[in-house]
Amino acid sequence: MSKRIDVNNLNVYYGDFLAVEDVSLSIEPNSVTAFIGPSGCGKSTFLRTLNRMHEVIPGARVEGEVLMDGVNLYSPGIDPVAVRRHVGMVFQRPNPFPTMSIAENVLAGYRLNSKRTSKAEAEEIVETSLRAANLWNEVKDRLDRPGSSLSGGQQQRLCIARAIAIKPDILLMDEPCSALDPISTLAIEDLMHELKENYTIVIVTHNMQQAARVADRTAFFNIAGTGQPGKLIEMNDTRVMFSAPHEKATEDYISGRFG
């Protein structure tokens, strides 16, 4: 079930260093939202606050609130582990578990949490997840082969299957196509269109054409200079962002006149 996210006045820190300053935005359910911006502007850092992966880094912390359907993920009583079961994540580089087969990788969310599943249930999860990730037809005959035997694009779709196998509400994707060739990229973009039927998708991308192709709404982050915090400059419907942005900085970045 897809959920909405509202972020209110979020400051993100690495130790004493303020990396992202005062972000407020809303992410609609059943939509694809893209974060764009130059390197180091804090868009990936911000993305990682949405499933509390940011705090995995020693010294990292946040101020402000992130509401998922009205529940603040940063309330004192909230378990970050539980948050991550509701907000899945796909990383920049495909990272299947090297000790596991394709099927085991899909089931990793269950197996690693020592959750028992019957054989039929497990097969069902593997098949539906791999179908949803558009990978089933390519791997159905070799589910017991190691996950690392797949090509880069297939590995990334395997990671998507692994993320959706635990049925999250929201799926975060941190530059999921930056290590992939154009054909694999297209496969994953098509996949995003299908996945937004059931999930809220947030994607960080360096590729503006990609944002224009897949996103319903786009947020532009920018940074004033090294050592300065990143900021949310503008967020709007993708169509508006790429045709008539309100801010000069957005227009400069999108038209390539940046820096």
Added chain:
Amino acid sequence: MAIDSGTTLSQLSARRRLTNVVASVLVYAAFAVALIPLVWLAWTVVSRGIDRFMVDQTGATNFNLDFLQQSMRGVMGGAIAGGALHAVWGTLLITLTAALISVPIGLLTAVYLVEYGRGRLKRAVTFFVDVMTGIPSIVAGLFAYALAAVVLGPGTKTGFVGAIALSVLMIPVVVRASEEMLRLVPNELREASYALGVPKWLTVIKVVLRTAIAGLATAVTLAIARVIGETAPLLIAVGVADSMNFNIFDGRMMTLPVYIVAEWRKGEAVCNDAAIACLPQITEYRAWAAALTLILIVMALNLVARLISRLFAPKAGR
């Protein structure tokens, strides 16, 4: 302007070709030189160690395994009898006990240092592990002996005391080696696991340790190989014995390295009873045979570790 100032692509110059040949020769020569002591040692131990196995109790040349089937109980002078069965058992039992103590402590310390440690405590632990690495083995033996004297009574020498001495030497090796192995596990795998809503402790057990297990098996083997040949601490903490003793908590035990020392120290045996087959060099034969046995045990251990590595290594390739 290109670095190559010529207008056409230049030929591979004679000078570069010569450099390549010289470097290759040097590399191969260095490899050969490094191999010399190893091959020499292996050859010496095998050729001398085999002597004891080639002579039977009548003094005839006849391959037999008496050495691995007998202890030294009741063996006198230059009698062509007596073996190291008690020492093999002693070495295996004491080393196994030392491993059972050191591997959990060492592995958990490594997990702490890599996955949880932070700040001053982590630095302190690292520092003390480094210090422990430098402890001379005789000091470890004296420490275990003194500890046993306080806790178990003065003069206590048992296999277990020896195992404690070996643990002191083994723990830092296990920590260091497994720390390296755990650091080799890519951070992306930890993050992948966290992102699936897996708690940290399960991530450590099921992802980090599972991925590193092949390397950890090697680390443990290295640590065992490091202590299995220790002599001085065992001489102090376990003492010497001529008979079988399977109880590590009671009585002295023989171990292979100490057996070698004991036999070597006896020197040439005196043969004055014509009725018994006697060989003056039998003590030397026994010492070399024990050395060969020790090397074979270490090799077998390495093979087992290889097997574990192969079984659990991350599967790769198509």
